Amino acid sequence: MSTKQITGPDALGHFGMYGGRYVPEILIPALNELAENYNKYRSDKDFIAELDYYLRDYVGRPTPLYYAERMTQQLGGAKIYLKREDLCHTGAHKLNNVMGQILLARRMGKPRVIAETGAGQHGVATATACALFGLKCQVFMGVEDMERQALNVFRMRLLGAEVIPVSSGTQTLKDATSEAIRDWVTNVSDTHYIIGSVVGPHPYPMMVRDFQSVIGRETKKQILEKEGRLPDCVLACVGGGSNAMGIFSAFVPDEEVELIGAEAAGEGTDTDRHCATLTMGSPGVLHGSMSMLLQDDDGQVQLTHSISAGLDYPGVGPEHSYFQEIGRASYVSITDAQALEAFRYLSQTEGLIPALESAHAVAHGMQLAPTLGKNSVMIICLSGRGDKDVHTVAKCPEAVS
Amino acid sequence: MSRIDKCFENLRAKKDKALVCFLTAGDPDLRTTAEVVREIICAGADIVELGVPFSEPMADGPSIQSATYRALQSGTTVGGVLETVKIIRTFPEQVVRDAPVVLMTYFNQLNKYGIQRFARDAANAGIDGVLLTDLPPEEAAEWLEVSKKVELASIMLVAPTSTKDRIEVAANMGSGFIYCVSRLGVTGERSDVPVELQELVTTIKSTTDLPVVVGFGISKPEHVKTITQFADGAVVGSALVNIIAQSAKPGLLRCAGQFVKELKAGINRQE
Numbered sequence: 011m012s013t014k015q016i017t018g019p020d021a022l023g024h025f026g027m028y029g030g031r032y033v034p035e036i037l038i039p040a041l042n043e044l045a046e047n048y049n050k051y052r053s054d055k056d057f058i059a060e061l062d063y064y065l066r067d068y069v070g071r072p073t074p075l076y077y078a079e080r081m082t083q084q085l086g087g088a089k090i091y092l093k094r095e096d097l098c099h100t101g102a103h104k105l106n107n108v109m110g111q112i113l114l115a116r117r118m119g120k121p122r123v124i125a126e127t128g129a130g131q132h133g134v135a136t137a138t139a140c141a142l143f144g145l146k147c148q149v150f151m152g153v154e155d156m157e158r159q160a161l162n163v164f165r166m167r168l169l170g171a172e173v174i175p176v177s178s179g180t181q182t183l184k185d186a187t188s189e190a191i192r193d194w195v196t197n198v199s200d201t202h203y204i205i206g207s208v209v210g211p212h213p214y215p216m217m218v219r220d221f222q223s224v225i226g227r228e229t230k231k232q233i234l235e236k237e238g239r240l241p242d243c244v245l246a247c248v249g250g251g252s253n254a255m256g257i258f259s260a261f262v263p264d265e266e267v268e269l270i271g272a273e274a275a276g277e278g279t280d281t282d283r284h285c286a287t288l289t290m291g292s293p294g295v296l297h298g299s300m301s302m303l304l305q306d307d308d309g310q311v312q313l314t315h316s317i318s319a320g321l322d323y324p325g326v327g328p329e330h331s332y333f334q335e336i337g338r339a340s341y342v343s344i345t346d347a348q349a350l351e352a353f354r355y356l357s358q359t360e361g362l363i364p365a366l367e368s369a370h371a372v373a374h375g376m377q378l379a380p381t382l383g384k385n386s387v388m389i390i391c392l393s394g395r396g397d398k399d400v401h402t403v404a405k406c407p408e409a410v411s
Numbered sequence: 412m413s414r415i416d417k418c419f420e421n422l423r424a425k426k427d428k429a430l431v432c433f434l435t436a437g438d439p440d441l442r443t444t445a446e447v448v449r450e451i452i453c454a455g456a457d458i459v460e461l462g463v464p465f466s467e468p469m470a471d472g473p474s475i476q477s478a479t480y481r482a483l484q485s486g487t488t489v490g491g492v493l494e495t496v497k498i499i500r501t502f503p504e505q506v507v508r509d510a511p512v513v514l515m516t517y518f519n520q521l522n523k524y525g526i527q528r529f530a531r532d533a534a535n536a537g538i539d540g541v542l543l544t545d546l547p548p549e550e551a552a553e554w555l556e557v558s559k560k561v562e563l564a565s566i567m568l569v570a571p572t573s574t575k576d577r578i579e580v581a582a583n584m585g586s587g588f589i590y591c592v593s594r595l596g597v598t599g600e601r602s603d604v605p606v607e608l609q610e611l612v613t614t615i616k617s618t619t620d621l622p623v624v625v626g627f628g629i630s631k632p633e634h635v636k637t638i639t640q641f642a643d644g645a646v647v648g649s650a651l652v653n654i655i656a657q658s659a660k661p662g663l664l665r666c667a668g669q670f671v672k673e674l675k676a677g678i679n680r681q682e
């Protein structure tokens with residue numbers, strides 16, 4: 011096993027030409043404060059012990075690495091393992107990051123927490139952790155997402171959080187993020203902004219990756235126990251890219267392990283209704299960092315679409331853009347129809363109802379596995395469970411046939 | 412001498428202060444923008460700041476967000492804004508041709524246009540400076556070098572949260588003037604002027620010889636008066652944008668001109 015550490019970004023948060031801090035001056039001191047505190051506590055024994063405690067006894071870690079035997083046999087190729095982030099408390103990997111950031115916010119003495127949410131999973135995770143520690147919590151959510159993820163809106167309110175509807179722009183995740191940034195600019199002195207993915211200005215992409223890297227560390231240990239060797243490929247869906255970065259990070263130094271991210275192609279990358287940022291985008295700045303971006307020739311951010319609210323975002327984490335550029339990871343795009351098919355397939359083959367986001371990674375696994383030999387090993391990050399999506403899927407009758 | 416430097420020199424000679432007026436270019440359309448700019452300069456605006464609409468105005472409040480939306484709906488592009496400034500520079504009134512025009516926008520637009528090409532085209536169009544809301548000193552080095560070559564001023568922002576060190580960095584990097592953000596928050600009309608503001612402006616002025624103008628939340632002649640007691644100028648944005656939004660088309664120029672006259676009358680002149 012390689013002993014190389016995860017490296018990068020540089021001191022100002024650059025992964026090659028990507029990343030950095032493209033934010034109003036007002037926020038820079040808060041980002042410095044956050045980066046300093048993160049650097050201090052990431053190696054602090056008490057902090058690590060407390061985070062480990064909550065990840066184990068509250069989030070439910072380690073999550074299993076499950077051998078999907080029926081799926082493997084039916085597809086007739088690579089041996090498929092699923093990393094069961096769907097079993098985390100609140101139903102997705104999002105709580106790994108939130109737990110880390112909330113412990114940090116407490117140490118920084120911030121009594122108020124804000125978050126943006128798309129699918130509502132990050133919002134629910136944030137509301138959950140705020141309930142646990144008695145912090146005031148406000149979650150920004152696009153009006154369109156509030157409709158398609160009504161169950162999560164209810165959960166957040168039940169947990170005592172205030173859900174603030176965002177009706178500007180496209181009324182989805184990007185607008186919720188802009189609104190959260192506007193709030194943070196205004197209330198920066200007493201508020202910590204818990205960003206839900208590996209996006210935003212430095213130190214967020216690095217910090218969120220590190221908090222999610224527990225997925226990859228566990229996975230690596232588990233696959234070595236079960237197979238005595240590293241996998242041939244690791245697949246994850248990519249919205250902002252946090253579950254992907256979390257599971258990839260442990261394997262980055264192992265160059266023989268292929269890392270593959272699955273983006274949402276919506277109705278197809280040949281239409282204008284998709285959010286396949288890495289496949290179709292160009293370098294740009296959105297929400298505080300330079301990364302690939304879906305934009306028009308004049309630099310206006312494009313409208314996006316995905317059946318999965320958690321992937322419906324025109325940007326992507328800067329480290330993914332960097333990995334794509336240097337060739338350390340590759341990115342494919344999966345349509346709504348393919349994701350729905352995978353959603354149904356995994357439900358009926360393994361009895362696991364995946365989140366629509368995760369179904370994008372499963373869909374690519376279904377394409378790829380039969381092309382690989384029976385000796386090869388594939389790991390798919392099952393980033394969340396699909397309870398929140400049954401409402402959406404029920405509207406697409408072909409998916410439940 | 413640049414138009415910006417000349418402007419502040421003239422004001423100083425008259426013991427006057429700068430009234431800086433912001434409007435979103437292309438709201439409701441670029442032709443109207445050119446006419447409004449002409450009108451408000453004739454009415455007393457010393458410097459005009461044109462917002463180039465960007466689809467994700469994360470540092471702007473509801474007024475400028477809506478103006479941005481209207482401007483994009485009317486088909487406003489970066490190239491169109493540059494053309495509009497060219498037109499403004501051909502108006503017959505000398506004051507209009509001499510008034511500094513600066514662009515305020517987000518970095519993505521420049522990046523997509525190509526920063527070299529943007530700097531060259533902006534300078535050729537008769538633009539005097541650029542203010543980038545989301546380009547702090549950390550990321551500004553390349554843009555500063557490029558803009559300097561074509562003598563475009565890089566107007567740096569200083570905020571109430573800026574440390575002394577950061578104020579120094581901004582002062583050393585910036586040119587034209589320093590834009591001091593009056594309070595934590597986004598753009599938008601407010602009812603008061605924060606009490607801590609004077610101290611912040613004093614700190615900036617002790618660090619640099621560049622003129623210091625204050626913006627964010629300034630909407631009334633009284634605000635302009637208070638601020639120009641200690642700063643070199645005041646920026647009025649959302650309040651003017653709201654007037655442009657609310658005025659019926661035929662009366663728009665008159666309403667905007669009248670408002671700017673009232674604001675200019677608020678300036679604290681040290682007789």
Ligand SMILES: Cc1ncc(COP(=O)(O)O)c(C=O)c1O
Nearest residue numbers: 131207249250251252253320394
């Ligand atoms: C289950 C699940 N997977 C994936 C994502 C996408 O986020 P990321 O790409 O940061 O993992 C979300 C976002 O809401 C989600 O809920």
